[in-house]
Amino acid sequence: MFELGVVRRNIVRADRVAVDQLAKFGASTVHEALGRVGLMKTYMRPIYAGARVSGTAVTVLLQPGDNWMLHVVAEQIQPGDIVVAACTTDNTDGFFGDLLATSFRARGAVGLVIDGGCRDVRDLTEMGFPVWSRAISSKGTVKATLGSVNIPVVCAGMAVNPGDAIVADDDGVVVVPAGIARKVADAAAAREANESEKRAQLAAGVLGLDMYKMREPLEKAGLRYID
Amino acid sequence: MFELGVVRRNIVRADRVAVDQLAKFGASTVHEALGRVGLMKTYMRPIYAGARVSGTAVTVLLQPGDNWMLHVVAEQIQPGDIVVAACTTDNTDGFFGDLLATSFRARGAVGLVIDGGCRDVRDLTEMGFPVWSRAISSKGTVKATLGSVNIPVVCAGMAVNPGDAIVADDDGVVVVPAGIARKVADAAAAREANESEKRAQLAAGVLGLDMYKMREPLEKAGLRYID
Amino acid sequence: MFELGVVRRNIVRADRVAVDQLAKFGASTVHEALGRVGLMKTYMRPIYAGARVSGTAVTVLLQPGDNWMLHVVAEQIQPGDIVVAACTTDNTDGFFGDLLATSFRARGAVGLVIDGGCRDVRDLTEMGFPVWSRAISSKGTVKATLGSVNIPVVCAGMAVNPGDAIVADDDGVVVVPAGIARKVADAAAAREANESEKRAQLAAGVLGLDMYKMREPLEKAGLRYID
Amino acid sequence: MFELGVVRRNIVRADRVAVDQLAKFGASTVHEALGRVGLMKTYMRPIYAGARVSGTAVTVLLQPGDNWMLHVVAEQIQPGDIVVAACTTDNTDGFFGDLLATSFRARGAVGLVIDGGCRDVRDLTEMGFPVWSRAISSKGTVKATLGSVNIPVVCAGMAVNPGDAIVADDDGVVVVPAGIARKVADAAAAREANESEKRAQLAAGVLGLDMYKMREPLEKAGLRYID
């Protein structure tokens, strides 16, 4: 893990149909379907509101202040991929802007998740190219030191393997291991079906206390009502 | 203070008419009318721009990663209330989403202030249910440990008693003790009337230096002009 | 540097034509044209998205929780200026709101950059008066302690001299020393001309690896491709 | 709450005998005895390791960058008190140094808890005057704006009333409401007696799993062992 100077060309991507379904459920539902794991740190924010995408991860490990490997990863992108960029240390420099976005899109990428900075946000917003980043920064980068492409990385506190499914929206970024993407998509669908029914009841004034039958366990736990 | 496992059912809410007036002045004017106190920490941000509400506080003390008490507090909501959720420790998990919002709204709540995370922000934005939170997070929570409802809490650095008036907008969240809501609303109204006059003068090019008669005290304090 | 209690009235402003051109290139391009220096800390964020301005700096050094000097600086504003406000210590109080904005605009200011808090963001947004700040806060300030006006300051990690050119947009705030504003504007123009050509190639699927001739240096650095 | 410009001279202090006992149990045991509440934010750190004190709170609300009220609170100190200093906004300035420490000690104070900065740490360490603060800073302060003394405050996220018992050590700062200081001291004593027995068993190799009879509830919760 974390070997530097390596580009893996052949990776096994999560099932395309399953990955495509994840976007419609969104990050929070998928996170629950995964058993409440898989969420990146909450400092990862979209550069504009409203985007919701899912895709397969091509990963890249960057060095601080150096975006050389983003050019290397571009060649490994296939349609439907999301680039997931980690860095060997905390760094907010503007690794990515509208030129790289143009290139990534031309290769078929549907978005970028970067544990670093992003710039040209006005252009990216106009292009509709979604980015989740830890910062927005004009700070330029050099092209001097090797990182790696398509190795396992830790991005914003979450382990990501090449080919994993990624789902990202206003709520954050969730990583689904490639091998269980189908199962998670099914669980998310089941969960969502279930939610419509609950929503209707709650809207009608039914309390969660009753709908989820919480009164007895709360009382057992010692909850006391006083006037 | 901070007794766990207690739900107080009867609280004295601030005067409704006064509370309703606070929203139109906004957080900053009310904060000044209070004598420059009462503002929660500035990390409390609205999940979408442009909301401005006022209401009476029903309080809830949460445990980290546990939203059980949000279901308990739902039952205590009356029309015009704002739920104010504190936590026994710093935690950004997604305690609150669109299902709870549906329930809170059905009970008459006009918003939520939570020193924790919020999720389903796209749905909440579409619903127009305003939330001020310390984070946005998909991270799900359990229902295992008791907190309390309608006890005095500290939320984002500010003491809140059940029934206090809350006013929140893009500038932040301000707490007005229930007993002085009327007085504060009047002071805010006076302040605002006063501001229109000032705004007109400043727009006409009059300097604050002259309008507020600052030149003499600045000179006394030792201010020197050099060329 | 950092002498307190001083207002300098005569400052040498950067060349107006050059300064006006900077806005159209934006912060990131200007930052590159400067040789990748000059960017303020990334915690400086616009209070609303989409603003892009350039102007000449009038500087002010504030004391924590005290906005007295903002009234003093107002008198020194000339059309086309941007006020750059530093503080003697980290402070997020709401030093600036719609009244001061009205006054600044009446004097000809095109924006404010403040290493502190800002309030009345709804009003400022409606006015279209752009502010870049470290925080949004209702917290009011006093008028009790002297700072200075038009002395060299450090604002959000960047040294700013009175008269320097400032360019700010969604990507951040960049400072261009007054003496080289023309040269930087020319370099930014050249850079941008160059970018259109690159953008077209990348959009057509050409890789940065080939366009920038990176394959050989990457190989020399030891990059290995594996399957 | 939070009225500015007020000094309350008569406050009811927690029972002296109970307060004195709290120091020997330390912050963590007292926090548990309180039912796991009462701890200030963890950014409050001692300026030197190894101090452990308890005392009765005299409270002071400061303005940012202004230590005027620390001179006012000095007069209200009685032997055995700990000064608890809050601030109307986040501020790390060096409000307190060796001169004030000399004065506080002469009045009988046993320590200071300040949600702000402290300086002269070398002198304070030599004096053995313990301080818990959010920062260490040489930054000097002015004496220009009123706060209050002996009003309820929120210090580092915790509500403190004048007269409350405070216990502070390397683990942090805990607030015990004055009215229950005796009860809490007794509970802490019981807890500690209980711990010696447990410590001996654990040292002998008994597992908490068995000592606390956790195996069954863990199994019920679904824990699975795999090889």
Next chain:
Amino acid sequence: MFELGVVRRNIVRADRVAVDQLAKFGASTVHEALGRVGLMKTYMRPIYAGARVSGTAVTVLLQPGDNWMLHVVAEQIQPGDIVVAACTTDNTDGFFGDLLATSFRARGAVGLVIDGGCRDVRDLTEMGFPVWSRAISSKGTVKATLGSVNIPVVCAGMAVNPGDAIVADDDGVVVVPAGIARKVADAAAAREANESEKRAQLAAGVLGLDMYKMREPLEKAGLRYID
């Protein structure tokens, strides 16, 4: 990865001899020997200065505010292990204190690395049981929700597999994959041998510029000397 409710009993530990050697080189040398990867986030700090240990990782994934799994992991400790505790979300609660340390030591653990809070630091210091943590906190925890033991985790930004070698000292915490512990120990030894020679030269006044032959590459990169 990140399956909850699972305890893996059989793990493959890194070679004991190699692991034991790592401590004598320290975190920084091992980090270099690894190719400049493997370091946890720098917020991980020792609770007292001067400790330096190496051991094999037994991992545990905690839930926020809940230390139940620390009792479960205790049973899996073998002599020479270091417990590495991750959490499903950022949390600073005091999961660990002197009782658990007594139990861990009785099982043979040589230290704890926890991406959470630690308490009883005075007792732990007296015991000489080293802990690296993100915070010190009295805040108590509950025992209500399952995590897992000996699954791959991300702790303070670094992926850790059960059995990996851990080396920790005042410089931080480094993770060495189990399979390459021997190779890394050898590389660290070579590196250190090399350093003595360099140190002697530098102490004698030889410049790194000459010793590392940097003058030519610096000149090629464009470095200019001016008077």
Next chain:
Amino acid sequence: MFELGVVRRNIVRADRVAVDQLAKFGASTVHEALGRVGLMKTYMRPIYAGARVSGTAVTVLLQPGDNWMLHVVAEQIQPGDIVVAACTTDNTDGFFGDLLATSFRARGAVGLVIDGGCRDVRDLTEMGFPVWSRAISSKGTVKATLGSVNIPVVCAGMAVNPGDAIVADDDGVVVVPAGIARKVADAAAAREANESEKRAQLAAGVLGLDMYKMREPLEKAGLRYID
């Protein structure tokens, strides 16, 4: 300012006698003597307690993750200098360790102030080579990109010119412009003489309220005493 790729060899250092005196007053007294300016951000902390030094600044601007220029600056060190290292962006990597310290000391440096990370803290502590840094980190750095030496920099929020006097201790790091070092040393001496007298009075129980004659201005400001 901030020109990259430049080494200035001839700088004008502050008066040696004055600089040497500053250490005995310490950072806080010097900061006051400067008129309460000149302090670096409070995140700059000594790697061990108790050091107090003063010296003349040789400055260096680093690139993130790259310590090449520390070797370049070594050659410019003269006896009595303190190296002040800034970085073009926030970065906590371990730029500096015991080898560079050996070299710096051989050249006559009395310490390092670095707005970045430091490693080998155990060795540096044993050597007694004091460092003030924003972080401690094992993370290694590359030697690939030019910065500059002896240009004006901003280090931890404070502007530093080559040759300025630096005084650093447990309270922080203060920058004294070279041209006024003598004046500031004299003012610090006067201030300290004055403090002994005050300390004696305060120790005898005299209140600051009386010693500084604050009662009247407090009353004028509206302070009210209540029982």
